[in-house]
Amino acid sequence: MAKSKQSDSTKAKAALSPTTALAQSQKLTILAQDPTVRVAGKPLTAKIALPAERIEPGPRGYRVSVVDYDTHGGVFYKPRNYEYHEHARQVIDPYEKVSSMRLLNDPAFHAQNVYAIVMSILARFETALGRRVNWGFDGHQLKVVPHAFCDANAFYSREHEALLFGYFPSQQGSGNVFACLSHDVVAHETTHALVDGLRRRYLDPSSPDQAAFHEGFADIVALLSVFSLPETVRQVLPGKKLNGRGRHVLTKAEVSPESFRESVLFGLAKQIGGELSGIRGRPLRRSAELAPSPKYLQELDYEEPHLRGEVFVAAIMNAFLEVWIRRLGAMDAAESGYFDRDRVAEEGSNAAEHLLEIIIRSLDYAPPVHLEFSDFVSAMLTADRELHADDTKYHFRDELRDSFLKYGIPPSSTTNPLEKGIWEPPAPNISDERVHLASLRHDPDEMFRFVWENREALRLHDQAYTRILSVRPCLRIGPAGFTVHETIAEFYQVLQLEARDLLALGIRTPDDMPPGFPIWLRGGGTLVFDERGQLKFSILNRVDHPKRQTDQLKYLWENGYMQQGRDRKSLDLAQLHRARTLGRVHFSPERW
């Protein structure tokens, strides 16, 4: 087997043949679960597939650059060189045969762990969306710092173009707890970076829902990523060997939403909570504890973003459990009366993968500003229907609709006759007469022309400053391999006026807001085009929507986001995570 150092470009070129297809993926070892979770006394590892590339020391690749600098110790740990398998065009996993206990004390493995998990989450997003996904800053490589500081925190910082992971002394033994070794913490922070790339305005203060969404969405992607690893699910499932032999099985009584809530959700929650609960809260545990109720979101406590986000997570995890159990019901256990545990785990992982794709793809069907949970429910239902019109395998749409409704979150869209909750089709008088279809797929100016010429049909405020935020062509792969071409465009509108002007728009201002107070109203929309350039959906949050803008102004005013002469600051995820750790409660309206 020919091997050479990656720096040896001559050998590399010689090995390439114009007729040989390059490998699209390569595998690297990661920790599948928090290091405290042991199977046969060892941490649980997994090899995960990533987009193939030559990896520079760091690891540094085309989208991720790991910087292993510890600000506390003031040291830069020497990165590892990665060998490249010239024939297979893949890097060689340096940790494939290393004892999992040794991994924990090797900073270069920590660096590999974050690199691989970030890349795998990026790949999931790109696969689900059918296109490249940008980070939320002007650059291509996200910097990842696995040992950034001695602190129980981890966060994404747009300003630093980076994910930063802390470490802190263990309370349950000697040594340190490393946030960078927790699969779901890394996945959570990566998701923040990706959502920021896809919906930059979601970090703007807007409503309790939007503030909660970033956190809840990051939680759910992280949790479903963990669930999509069968080895992780298998080890928390109940079950035993029949007569002490053969494969592990579950009884019928053990296969129910209630039983899984107890065994799987609580079981896994205990493992992935561990000592890192200070960083990541307990979203999985909370999702199991939060029995469905429409009352939560009405309570003041639940205006705190992290708590509100947990309601979002609970609604999705409950839908996931229902689907999983439904799929198991389709398995024929009648004869033996038992379920094979490996198959149960596999079904769970498949359902998690499927749901994860729906949820990620939903971002393309969500408005670019002022997101509310109800909008996202319609986005999920639409995203799934566009690719899987036939939902009889999983019934995810039924379960998501029902579950969110039980938590008091109905879909925003109520009038589509085709299916409850999916977005309505656009107005019939949309015109594409003067639009060049080829340009419409990628050119913001062409897209602006479309928006401008259809401003009446789209019911836009024609005095508002309007800007196209993005135009993204994508290619989704549906069941049985058929493809769906779509173009997703986001536009943004701003109206600058004074408080006294709002009444004319039907928007009420808070009682104590001075009449001359400067106001920036923000709105916008997502346009979804089919492969022929026909508009399929126009998902708007209008800049002059009386009720939504009234509610948003009230929220922003009461929570101190609007101050004379200052624009609103983006949400600070570091502070959000700290508030989560310290269990801070929502009393913003009480402040001056």
Next chain:
Amino acid sequence: MAARNTMTTLPDKIRLRAYQVGFGDCFLLSFHYSQQIDGRDERHVLIDFGSVSHPSYAPNDLLTQIAEDIKSETHGKLDAVVATHRHRDHIDGFTTNESKTASGDIIRSLKPNLVIQPWTEDPKAKTTATGPTQNLPSKQAFIAALDGMHAVAAQAIILGAELARAAKRRGAAGNGTGLHQDQADSATQLSFLGQNNLANRSAVDNLMTMAPNRYVYFGVDSGLEKLLPGVDVQVLGPPTLDQADQGTQSNIRKQRSRDANEFWQFQADAAPRAVSEKRLLFPRAKTLARVPLSAAWLLRRLRQLSQDQFLSLVRSLDHQMNNTSVILLFTIGKKKLLFPGDAQIENWSYALFDAPAKLRKQIAEDLADVELYKVGHHGSMNATPKTLWNLFKHKGASGEDRLKTVMSTMHGTFGSDDAGTEVPRAKLVKELEAKSNLFTTEQIKAPKLWDDIDL
């Protein structure tokens, strides 16, 4: 709630002496009677005595001079001391020295009959356990967490000094990048918060031993009724952990308390390490002598980010400590005087939102009648809850009926205008000025060290 005072003689004069301690609190509440009761016609309660930043004109022995004035004003006898919480800007004046001439020695010599402190200061509730807080009863875990904060405060002082030196070096060398000013700001804030949260062993010991102690919480008798004829006192805060855990989402709050306790415990463990040794995480791992060029941009910002993170941590700590403040509501006939220390909304939440409905209604009625309000936490943004403020029915009134507010503060010491966290908060001050007769200690001009408000 509190025991009603059975002594029917009402004071005929009440006076609040506000001392100019800079950034801190020191109030002497005096009751004068038309007749002698048990041989005296006056009673005095000292509410807090501390400072972390003296006014520029203050003499070096400011706190001693104030203590001497208290001695003179009380004619050598204090009835009670209230130390609302353990921040230095509230208790530093109780510090003693070996020659017994410090301000704390003078206060001790006034032989108070009672010292009131929050339940979190009760030495019987403290623990010497070193194990994880999740294995401790919640009360002890909470107190251990508070103790742990001092270690973090000590770290803040050291880091603040390091940062100040570094910022000065960079500024002097003219090679600052704009980051050095941020660094200097961080240094100032870290030093201030660190100093304020650092344990003052001498003051704590003095408070613990100068008189019988009462460690109070919401709803408990203060013990002041027996000392102050005709005066009722209700304790409205701090809530106990059990009380704080009540409310609409008790499980959530319990979990939050546990999470927060664990958090402070490991921060406390991390702090000494951070200060005393720059220990490598991976001693056997190879490190680079020179930072790769590709990382230089990030590294420069990373150091500042790390400092900002620590500053936010220390702010959280400060916040937590403030919320252990004792809140006292004095009732003298129809007059009501409210002294909340530095209590912020989390402390107030039980009295205002979570107490049983009937009790809450009564508290709301009592608070509505407040005629004098000692502005919480030097006028910060979150220590005068709007719900509380809206209850005061004397605000906006005119003449004798108008609400009186008293604020001990010093501009430019704490918080930042840019972040909207300045102390005192401009928006609050505007409201206080518009709807009450506001007295601030900043009105006291040299060479005076105090002013009186007759009630």
